[in-house]
Amino acid sequence: MEVLEYGFMQRALLASLMVGLVAPAVGVFLVQRRLSLLGDGLGHVALTGVAIGVLTSTAPVGTALMAAVLGAVLIELVRARGRTSGDVALAVLFYGGIAGGVVLLSLAPRGQATNLEAYLFGAITTTTTADVAVFGAITVVVLGVVGLLGSRLYAVSDDEEYARAVGLPVLALNVVLAALVAATVVLSMRVVGLLLISALMIVPSAVAQQLARSFRQTVYLACAIGLVTSVAGTTASYYAGTPSGGTIVLLAIALFLLATTAVAVREATARRRHRRRAEVHAAHPHEHGAGCGHPAVLHGDHVDYDHDGHLHAPHRTGAGVHYDEHGEHAPPAGTGGRA
Amino acid sequence: MTAVRLREARIGYGDVAVVEGVDLTVADGEAVAVLGSNGSGKTTLARGLLGLATVLGGEVEVLGAPVGRLRRPPPAQRGRIGYVPQRHTVSGAVPATVREVVGVGRLARLGPFGRLRPADRSAVQDAVAAVGLADRLGDPVASLSGGQQRRVLVARALAAEPELLVMDEPTAGVDAASQDALAAVLADVSATGTTLLVVTHETAALAGVLTRAVVVDHGRIAYDGPLAGAGSTDDGHHHPEGTGLPPARGYRQDQPRVTTDGGR
Numbered sequence: 001m002e003v004l005e006y007g008f009m010q011r012a013l014l015a016s017l018m019v020g021l022v023a024p025a026v027g028v029f030l031v032q033r034r035l036s037l038l039g040d041g042l043g044h045v046a047l048t049g050v051a052i053g054v055l056t057s058t059a060p061v062g063t064a065l066m067a068a069v070l071g072a073v074l075i076e077l078v079r080a081r082g083r084t085s086g087d088v089a090l091a092v093l094f095y096g097g098i099a100g101g102v103v104l105l106s107l108a109p110r111g112q113a114t115n116l117e118a119y120l121f122g123a124i125t126t127t128t129t130a131d132v133a134v135f136g137a138i139t140v141v142v143l144g145v146v147g148l149l150g151s152r153l154y155a156v157s158d159d160e161e162y163a164r165a166v167g168l169p170v171l172a173l174n175v176v177l178a179a180l181v182a183a184t185v186v187l188s189m190r191v192v193g194l195l196l197i198s199a200l201m202i203v204p205s206a207v208a209q210q211l212a213r214s215f216r217q218t219v220y221l222a223c224a225i226g227l228v229t230s231v232a233g234t235t236a237s238y239y240a241g242t243p244s245g246g247t248i249v250l251l252a253i254a255l256f257l258l259a260t261t262a263v264a265v266r267e268a269t270a271r272r273r274h275r276r277r278a279e280v281h282a283a284h285p286h287e288h289g290a291g292c293g294h295p296a297v298l299h300g301d302h303v304d305y306d307h308d309g310h311l312h313a314p315h316r317t318g319a320g321v322h323y324d325e326h327g328e329h330a331p332p333a334g335t336g337g338r339a
Numbered sequence: 340m341t342a343v344r345l346r347e348a349r350i351g352y353g354d355v356a357v358v359e360g361v362d363l364t365v366a367d368g369e370a371v372a373v374l375g376s377n378g379s380g381k382t383t384l385a386r387g388l389l390g391l392a393t394v395l396g397g398e399v400e401v402l403g404a405p406v407g408r409l410r411r412p413p414p415a416q417r418g419r420i421g422y423v424p425q426r427h428t429v430s431g432a433v434p435a436t437v438r439e440v441v442g443v444g445r446l447a448r449l450g451p452f453g454r455l456r457p458a459d460r461s462a463v464q465d466a467v468a469a470v471g472l473a474d475r476l477g478d479p480v481a482s483l484s485g486g487q488q489r490r491v492l493v494a495r496a497l498a499a500e501p502e503l504l505v506m507d508e509p510t511a512g513v514d515a516a517s518q519d520a521l522a523a524v525l526a527d528v529s530a531t532g533t534t535l536l537v538v539t540h541e542t543a544a545l546a547g548v549l550t551r552a553v554v555v556d557h558g559r560i561a562y563d564g565p566l567a568g569a570g571s572t573d574d575g576h577h578h579p580e581g582t583g584l585p586p587a588r589g590y591r592q593d594q595p596r597v598t599t600d601g602g603r
Binding site: 028031032034148149151152154155158159161162163164165166167168169205209212213214215216217218 | 390
């Protein structure tokens with residue numbers, strides 16, 4: 001493939017592969033905790049780190065990582081101390097981060113400061129071999145920690161109060177998660193840019209949670225979606241000549257809209273079918289009950305009635321008895337298909 | 340051993356005490372109802388034991404270890420406490436199965452990096468079966484009814500096989516059949532020697548399980564004795580002064596209201 005012939009595109013695809021896999025693996029926990037915008041904020045903070053790196057002529061990836069991790073830990077400590085002032089403190093930290101980054105970058109010698117846009121929106125083709133090595137290390141560490149502590153991170157994200165009550169180390173786990181987010185932000189910096197990082201953490205998870213049944217499934221599915229959109233977006237951006245970050249995010253959002261629409265259509269269809277059956281049964285000569293002639297079927301915590309080849313679950317409402325359809329359940333053997 | 344020991348305890352949020360001057364000792368294996376009207380401080384009292392409210396003064400000991408201002412149970416208590424919160428809105432954001440939610444109940448028993456072993460998995464299954472949801476183990480919690488979701492939270496606490504089980508309003512908004520089922524589950528748990536501390540408005544449903552009543556009023560203990568002695572009237576307020584039993588130490592009728600806790 002032509003796209004693979006250039007060294008810069010090989011590095012770009014490798015970077016996008018790692019980002020696509022890692023960002024959703026961390027993002028799912030943020031979505032669960034309803035802290036979706038934490039990644040966005042830490043992206044702002046990382047810009048100050050980038051600027052410091054540029055000014056001191058050290059690798060911006062390293063200084064960005066330090067700034068983001070420091071910011072992440074600070075945020076968790078602020079959150080742990082109380083919630084009312086926390087919101088404002090976060091805003092101050094986040095916007096202080098981006099303002100500090102912009103001002104510091106402007107002080108850099110002419111020629112280097114023009115990189116600002118590359119950091120904000122990503123410049124995947126500028127990924128160096130050294131960057132790829134650092135990204136690889138970050139990927140291994142982040143996925144390792146998620147694998148090791150995933151169930152505890154889930155517990156704290158799902159119900160922090162319960163986790164605290166039973167003695168899980170809530171603050172430590174929150175700091176770990178924030179540090180994972182910081183590392184992911186830096187990893188994603190070259191690929192999607194600091195302003196779009198959050199999207200790659202959140203949107204694949206938003207797609208996956210509509211389709212999955214368990215938390216574990218959601219994590220795997222989100223990672224798969226992230227991987228595919230990231231690599232596909234990077235490839236598409238090469239051929240279309242568009243920025244990789246924006247292309248990847250638009251692709252992910254397109255998937256999100258598709259999944260949302262599909263789920264909405266499916267639910268509307270189920271509702272319509274339910275209503276149609278309810279109309280049929282509105283003309284019912286009797287309420288289901290003991291001795292109504294329809295076979296009773298014990299179903300979990302209630303009794304269903306086998307009726308015209310499907311099951312009825314009667315329950316009382318203000319307007320009388322209402323029947324839920326249990327359409328997916330086959331009628332019990334020997335009674336199926338009664339007219 | 341004593342499961343819970345409070346001496347001159349002050350418990351609240353921030354610097355504001357909601358409960359004050361509380362002396363309470365609960366022996367291992369007791370089944371105690373913590374009663375009181377809305378805002379009486381009964382929930383704050385229970386939350387103080389769990390490290391969810393701040394101990395502002397006095398002594399609070401749970402399972403032999405002190406609960407400090409740090410709002411975090413010391414290592415000695417980890418995995419030995421079960422907690423059923425008052426309400427749980429299933430976040431719905433990310434789906435999770437019954438098995439996953441109840442599995443959290445086992446985590447605190449393991450080390451910082453320990454994984455669920457077969458024994459933990461069977462404890463999860465047993466707990467889910469105990470609340471009558473064995474056939475829903477793999478279903479997303481969001482697909483369950485509100486009452487069933489509450490049972491999932493009871494199972495999560497049971498899965499820990501706790502020495503102390505604290506429940507906040509487990510019967511509120513639950514239909515009579517489910518209340519009876521809960522009473523049966525709690526009777527089994529109590530029979531294994533687990534200490535029960537149930538914060539509640541009304542004791543009718545659990546009267547067969549809970550034997551001792553602690554009535555909290557205006558942030559102080561107003562009655563402490565047999566459950567049968569703690570009168571309950573239709574307005575949901577407890578009137579220990581009408582029971583003919585002497586009020587517990589520390590309770591004065593003219594005591595100014597410490598604060599209301601807004602149901603916390």
